[in-house]
Amino acid sequence: MRKRCLDTVYQLAKANKDVVFVGSDLGVGVLDNFKKEMPDRFFMDGVSEQHLIGACAGLAMSGKIVYFNTIATFLTRRAFEQNMIDLGLTKAKVRILGSGGGLVYAPLGPTHLAFEDVAIMRTIPNMTIVAPADAEEMARAMVASEHYDGPIYVRIAKGGDPVVTKPELGFEYGRAVVYREPGDVLFVTTGVMLNRALDAVKLLEAEGVSAGILHCHTIKPFDTDSVVKQAKKARAVITLEEHTIIGGLGSAVAEALAEAGLERMPAFKRIGVPDVFPERYGSQNSQFEDFGLNAPQIAASTRRLLKELSPA
Amino acid sequence: MLTKDKKIDFVTLGKNTRRDVADALVAAGRGHIGASYSLVEILLVLYHGILKVDPKNPHWEDRDRMILSKGHGCLTLYSILSDFGFFPKAEMKRFCMPDGLLGGHPEHKVPGVEASTGALGHGPSIGVGMAMAAKLNKQKHGVFVVVGDGECDEGSVWEAAMHASKHKLDNFTILVDYNKQQSYSDVSEVLPLEPFTDKWRAFGFETHEADMDHPEILLDILRKPRTGAPRAVICHTIKGKGITFIERNLKWHHKVKLTPEEIENIYNELEI
Incomplete structure (x- = not known):
């Protein structure tokens, strides 16, 4: 990259x-x-x-x-x-x-x-x-x-990341891109988390859970309208970022939703680096594993969140 | 464009500038008076004798650039810019007012101000970038940056110096307002700079020293042909210069309250 x-x-x-x-x-x-x-x-x-x-x-x-x-x-x-x-x-x-x-x-x-x-x-x-x-x-x-x-x-990300974006969806600073319409869940992504989200969606789909993706390549200016519009359609919104959960994409989405005056607020979760210094070395991928940022872990977190919403 | 007078009356201009600064200080009830008074003659030399700028066209592409990196001395800059008509003199008395043009540190939105400064150590870097751009564009104008002595504590000043030297920016001049005092105490106590001129020389600069009790010396230095290197002029000044009870008095570095008696005494000393 x-x-x-x-x-x-x-x-x-x-x-x-x-x-x-x-x-x-x-x-x-x-x-x-x-x-x-x-x-x-x-x-x-x-x-x-x-x-x-x-x-x-x-x-x-x-x-x-x-x-x-x-x-x-x-x-x-x-x-x-x-x-x-x-x-x-x-x-x-x-x-x-x-x-x-x-x-x-x-x-x-x-x-x-x-x-x-x-x-x-x-x-x-x-x-x-x-x-x-x-x-x-x-x-x-x-x-x-x-x-x-x-x-x-x-x-700039690590490089060698799988090419998952679609040129036909265009590029405009400040405009988020819908990669899948939301179902039960909406993933909001930035950076390489888009490819993790696409994989997580496949895993969830196999289990009958439908999930959408809104990709925010631009985090500022933030496309609040698209986030709110897509979030309204989902039961749960999960933000995915290779970043501390403080102040980044997750915060931007939380701010947008909190101020949107929604009649029905979706459940909300930020997945990212918690408020700690990473203590281990390894690789980018192993730290993704440490912080639950790889696709199977995202899918597992999603299942847990949905279960909390419908304790049946 | 400004015309350069052959003979500049620094005594009268100095008193007028200091009176403007006092007016603003009295109107706002605050200001960095010591730092403003120490650099009066430096800026008078630049604006009356050296700089090619155009008050009617402040963004003229070939103008000389002058960055007051020690932004807390802005009252002196504002006074001189208003003398030349960059903005109305009346703005001086609206200093720091909610809807005034002029704040406690210079901002690039003010006509004639090149960069927003006051966070120390930024001006030399911005000036180096401007000097590099002038070289790329094959423009002939100069870039002048005025820094404080306390400001030279900032590492970025020396990063900029190395960079200017690497690119042999002979269109770049740094002028140090060396009044030998900073906010807390003497420079020699807080963070000594000596051997100061040697430092600039070691960083690859053509160096000069100027006693600002005789501003013509600085004028002569700045009119000399360039030698292919960036230039540093250590200007020996006095903090608070021009008012006996303010000179070298650290209580006047930044003033937030003035008594009627102090105000009267300032104006008395500025009688011509």
Whole structure:
């Protein structure tokens, strides 16, 4: 997914001389073609994220469209004040490309886990947040970013994720995509959780439980209308996110539903990282297992929730 | 565009600017007076002698950029911008009012203000980005960033310095308002910066020092041809300069209450 993301930046830069790439200290060979063909617009300028966010803002305030890539935690957590003031307040056209969003860097430990990135970035006025489900959706998000106003935080997943999105459903920032109409349950997903939800739906369907999926690739601005519209059709709403359950997708859905004035409120559950630092290493997938984010566990949680609703 | 006077009357301009600052301070009942008074001559040199800006077209693409990174000194910037007609002088007396244009730190929405500053250590980074963009666009304008000495405690200032040096940004100038005092105490007590000029030199900057009791020195430095490196000017200033009982008096770093007697004494010292 990261490769597709950066390849799209290269394509955009080939066609638009205002597109600039900034990296901190990325792996050897990253965007070599960009560096070779457009060296004056390729900056690999050091492990100084807070400064580089400001410098990106300065470039954007002078008419550039800036794509800045490094590890998600350092872009969001470390440089938060610069994100807030230099990007949010000034509506700078900077695209922050955060590698390793979520539990991707599980073997590297909690210093590298971006599991609260969406929560903190959501608090920044004018900030758009997108978490594509696969490389194809990433490409669509990047193409759409060229002429989009204001700063965007792009959450990049591990890569090699199964391609499950459908191009015919289109891509528009701020518009959620219905992948299945809800039945008993509505799953609301972001990022790669879409593929887990699709698998969970199959497992549940085999047992006669019908479930729908609303995929929110954009978490801000949030498509409240679609969430409320789809939630009304279900008995239970379950949010799925590779993120702390505090402040991310689950919170956004809870806020939307709580304020919607529904006559009948569906049951509601957030599935994500609980309010803890992950204590184990392993892999992204093993941490998904730790936190109940894989499809069989999602299906099991769904069964439990439905059972509580109909204790027959 | 501003025309640059050959002979600048810094004494009269200095008193007028300080009177404007006092007016705003009295109207709002608050303000960073010490930090504002220490940088009066720096900004007068820039706006009267160096910067190419156009009050009628504040977003003119080829203008020089001036970022007041030590945003708490904004009253001085506001006074000078209003002198040149970027906005009406009357706004000074609506400082910090709910519907006023001017708040306690500069914001880019104010005509003539390039960046929203006050959270310290942001201006140098934004300025480096602007200087990089100017190079990419093959534009000739300069980028000037004024930082405080206490602000140089921020690591981002030095990250920006390394970055400016790497790209040989000879269109970038940092001016340090070195009044040797910060909020709590002397810089030498809180976090010593010396050898300060050597630090900038070691970071790859062309360095200068200017005694701001003689503003013409800074004017001469800034009019010299560039040498292919970013430039740092350490401006030796006095916190609260211009009012004897405010100079070097840390109680006047940020003032929230003024007595009628203090107000009268400030205006008395600003008589021309």
